Amino acid sequence: MPETTKTLPPIGCNGRGAQASSMEAPVSLQEPAIEEQFRLVSESGVFDSFDRLPMPDQVDTYLRCIERWKLPVLTASWFYALGQDEAQLGEKLKLAATVGARQHNIMVHWHDGAGRPVTDAQVADFYLRAYDLGMALNVEPTLELHVNMWSEDPRRVVPVAEAVRRRGIPFNFTLDYSHVIFKMGNEQELELCGLKDDVAAGRVELDPRRPGSLVDQWLDMGIVRWLQVRAVAPNGPRNLWSILDPTQPVAAVPKHSLFDYKAGEPGRGILYPFAEPGPGEWHSPWDASALDCTKAVVHKVLEHHARHADSRLMAITTEMINLPDYAHNARFSLMGQNAAIARFVRDTWTQKQEKAAVFA
Structure with missing residues (x-):
C-alpha cells in the first residue's frame, strides 16, 4: 500500500467535557480539578492534546500536567463582548502562549457590552487586532461559529471572512456545525437568527449531507x-x-442574548449522545440516525483535507461539554462520549486514507 504524507491533525478534548459522570454522578457544572481533567483525557488513550485556556493562577498546574501526562495544550478559547472586553484579548493570548497553545479560538458575542448588535466590520476589526497580537506570540486567532455570538446567523461568516482577506490577512474559522444542525427543522431557532425565510426558499442550505x-x-x-x-x-x-436560572451566570450565555433564556425552562438542544446511552442515562429517546448530519460534517471536512494539498485544517477537538444547553445533568459518561467521537474521527480518517491508497 503506497504511503501518504497527509496526516490527521491532532485531536484534542475540551476540558469542559472531561468528567467521569455516571448514573450516580450526573454531569455537573462543578468540574473536577484540572489535574483530574488532564488524567481523564490522557487515560482515554484517543487524544493528542488538552483543549482549554488556563486562568492566570492555573498556569503552573497546566505546565505540570502537560509534562506529567505528556498531553500538550494546542488550542484554547475565550468569550469577548466588544466595547467591554478588548483589554482581555492580549491577556488571554499571552496565557495561551504560556502553555504552548498554537491557536486561540475567539467567540465574539452578538451584542456589545451595552447590548447593541455588533456589525460585521466590528467583528473583522477585532479579528485583525487579534491577528496582530496573536501572531507576535505565535498564537493564531480563529473565529468560531457559535450560538449567542456574531455568527449565530451563519450568513455573516462570508462577509466577515472577505473583509479580513481584503486586508491581506488569512481568515481562520472554527467550524462547530452543531450550532447550525440543531436549528434544522426548528422554526423558533431558525427565526431567531433570521434564517427561516432563506432556508424555506432554498437560498441557504443547512443540511451538510x-x-x-x-x-x-x-x-x-x-x-x-x-x-x-x-x-x-x-x-x-x-x-x-x-432547568434555567438566569440569575446564575453560565459560560457561553452572555448578559445580552438572542435567545430568551426564561427561568424554569430547559436548556437549548445543542447536544445529542454520540454513543447510545444506557437506560436512564438520557432524558429523551435515542436514534442513531439522528447523528447522520454530525457524521456528514466530519466526513466532508476530512475528505477535503485528504484531497487538497492546500487544506488549512490545523486542529480537531471534541466538544461534548457540561453546560445547560449541552449535557448538564446527563447520566452517561461525558468523557466516554468525547472519546467515542475521537475514535469515530480516527476511524473515518483511516478509511479515507485506505481508500485513497487503493486508487492511487
Whole structure:
C-alpha cells in the first residue's frame, strides 16, 4: 500500500467535557480539578492534546500536567463582548502562549457590552487586532461559529471572512456545525437568527449531507482552520434535565442574548449522545440516525483535507461539554462520549486514507 504524507491533525478534548459522570454522578457544572481533567483525557488513550485556556493562577498546574501526562495544550478559547472586553484579548493570548497553545479560538458575542448588535466590520476589526497580537506570540486567532455570538446567523461568516482577506490577512474559522444542525427543522431557532425565510426558499442550505451546504461553501473558501465536533440532532430535544436560572451566570450565555433564556425552562438542544446511552442515562429517546448530519460534517471536512494539498485544517477537538444547553445533568459518561467521537474521527480518517491508497 503506497504511503501518504497527509496526516490527521491532532485531536484534542475540551476540558469542559472531561468528567467521569455516571448514573450516580450526573454531569455537573462543578468540574473536577484540572489535574483530574488532564488524567481523564490522557487515560482515554484517543487524544493528542488538552483543549482549554488556563486562568492566570492555573498556569503552573497546566505546565505540570502537560509534562506529567505528556498531553500538550494546542488550542484554547475565550468569550469577548466588544466595547467591554478588548483589554482581555492580549491577556488571554499571552496565557495561551504560556502553555504552548498554537491557536486561540475567539467567540465574539452578538451584542456589545451595552447590548447593541455588533456589525460585521466590528467583528473583522477585532479579528485583525487579534491577528496582530496573536501572531507576535505565535498564537493564531480563529473565529468560531457559535450560538449567542456574531455568527449565530451563519450568513455573516462570508462577509466577515472577505473583509479580513481584503486586508491581506488569512481568515481562520472554527467550524462547530452543531450550532447550525440543531436549528434544522426548528422554526423558533431558525427565526431567531433570521434564517427561516432563506432556508424555506432554498437560498441557504443547512443540511451538510446535501451539495451546496454552508459546509461546502466554507471548505471551498479555504477558511476552515479548526474543526470542533459535537454530536447534535436536527431539531433535537432541549436539555430537559437542566432547568434555567438566569440569575446564575453560565459560560457561553452572555448578559445580552438572542435567545430568551426564561427561568424554569430547559436548556437549548445543542447536544445529542454520540454513543447510545444506557437506560436512564438520557432524558429523551435515542436514534442513531439522528447523528447522520454530525457524521456528514466530519466526513466532508476530512475528505477535503485528504484531497487538497492546500487544506488549512490545523486542529480537531471534541466538544461534548457540561453546560445547560449541552449535557448538564446527563447520566452517561461525558468523557466516554468525547472519546467515542475521537475514535469515530480516527476511524473515518483511516478509511479515507485506505481508500485513497487503493486508487492511487
